[in-house]
Amino acid sequence: MNTPSNTAPASTNPPYTLWQLVLYFLRLGTFGFGGPVALVGYMHRDLVERHGWITEADYKEGLALAQLAPGPLAAQTAIYLGYVHYRTLGATLVGLAFVLPSFLMVVALGSAYSAFGGLQWMQAVFYGVGAAVIGIIAISAHKLTTKSVGKDKLLWAIYLTLLVVTVMTESEMAWLFVAAGVLGWFWRAPPKWLSKGSLNAVAAAQMPTASNLLAGLDLSLLSQIGLFFTKAGAFVFGSGLAIVPFLYGGVVTEHHWLNDKQFVDAVAVAMITPGPVVITVGFIGYLVAGLPGACVAALGTFLPCYLFTILPAPYFKKYGKLPGVVAFVNGITAAAVGAITGSVIVIAKRSLVDTPTVLLALGTILLLWRFKKLQEPVIVVGAAVIGLLLYPLLHH
Template sequence: MVPVGLWELVVYFLRLGASGFGGPIALAGYMQRDLIPRRWITEEEYREGLAFSQMMPGPLAAQLAMWIGFIRHGVVGASLVGLVFVLPALLIVVVIAWLYVAYHGLSVVQALFYGMGPTIIAIVARSAYRLALTTVGSDRRLWAIFGVVALVTVVARTEVALLFVAAGLIGVLLYSPPGSWRKATVPLVGLVAAPGTAGLLAIPLLLELGAFFVKAGAFTFGSGLAIVPFLHEGVVMKHHWLTEREFLDAVAVGIITPGPVVITAAFVGFLVAGLSGAVIAAAGVFLPVYLFVLFVGRYIVRYRDKPALKGFVKGATAAASGAIAGAAVILGEGSIFDTWTAVIGVASILILWRFKPPEPLLLAVAGVIGIVLYGR
């Protein structure tokens, strides 16, 4: 091991947050590639942090970054690393959101997102598929959870957040022998009880916005795009803060910017309440991650091999992948509405399947195609 200074670590994560594309798995891979050879962390510490981040709700990459900051420099390390990792993406998203609001009426902006919309659906669908493959595998019981949650999401036209908890508890029953329940009580209580923010939802807009995104950060298991169905349910269906079109545009911005995908929250917040809304939404979605790292992480690592905890995570993650699949169907109805958008959507799926290009690059190409085809 080589002792790493606080500011060395902060500078590294500032640079990663400003240049790291590819979503949570790619960002976690960059940390492994960069930090272990420098001997700033050990392979075992990385594996523990990755296991913790996969088991807990919230954005995986940000959680892993804060975990590394925490094990090296405690609360100060977790705080500064989390701040600088998110800050570049937040600033970029605020600028994009300002331009979006200022020039939303221009046909070129509408044409850009005309092409990007179907590609977003392809990316979301692929995310659901990949998450299901890695977490569900060949387990028929988990596929049943996946199918039920996907069907409920499509039929109800919304995500039912309690299904995540229910699916997790079903996972406990399926994969945990009775003798292991007592030993896993502490982390499971932390998982289920953390999102207790519903009482804040009746107060003014900024607090309502912050409370919603705290709950979003505390309930989203799986990949970065696992937050999409939850946001769609709250932002579009319940609160009517954004239209379907604006919501798809928000997801696109989260994908094309560096850093964690859930920075989509800042774009939504800006459209709802300006700069203060963007800051509060971003702070809200990352707050549960920060608190989990400080207060729950050590217990998750200690109990990560307990069947009850593993069962809860399996069930909740299967539900998350099902919700993403259902959200892809719902969002597809709003973005694939003519021949050209259907062609772009199908082509995007085939390209992602065959060539696996960087998602921001594919979105950029789709945007250019949208400009060419819009209005025809």
């Protein structure tokens, strides 16, 4: 594979073996709590500062590409770091090592949930955890909004549009994300060919029709799961939580594979387990179609992010900072964050069913607001204990 010299290995003999790197990511995937931002922070601390395996420049390049391309931030950064010295084989093995532990955990939890979901103790656990998850997503949405949208008027317009559309339709609209990116690109860094004709505008106008046509196809359940999760995986920008509105729209509103309560429980499972938040797709897939469903959902979600990392990697340094590319990504990111914020409102309306759940969600928001370094799993465990205590009293 001919790659430009700017992505060539820093040295012919990297200071670590491929298996050392794979083992590191296997450990991180097994014990790495705290969400995508925390996970990429651990990678920097361990691989750049502590071991010196990856240079600061390579790490920054990987992080920038992960933010630029669709896909979960932590998983893509990991895949890129595997690519740095060991190319496609390194990227593939590191990606598998990072995702596999949490995938096995959510499949085990999916199996337990299917077997015991009707038992009172499990309903009690998720009664507390589900409410806390609303608070965790609300705080994440606030952080993403201040970081991604800032004071930019165009991005605020995109953000608010997607927020309102998500709340009103309660569904995922992939073409709106692309439209937001194109708007940002044409507004901030209009391409030279734009003035030469309007064929592209006609093509863009057909996008909603094409996506509706796909939705009308009659496919087997596993094919439907594969198609839906691949589409979702191709539009997750920045944070793993960006997949939540997509999943809600497809899994609950469109296909009716899960009900509201099961969906919130699925997001809760992603918060409980280490590794990437997006791994909730394995749990959802398991509830819909058992182990084959879990495998198809996970493969569909992670394959786009894998390809979006290894294919542009050789060219990223050359084109990643072009004004048009940056404007396109900023537009899509603002749309994604607007959809996340809208989905918080949609899910909260259905999930906060009584005073204790409302208080638990508000308590979570206050705790995370007040104690910035408080880890989400600590809150999840606390909420589970509260659920175990309160649920029998309220539902006896």
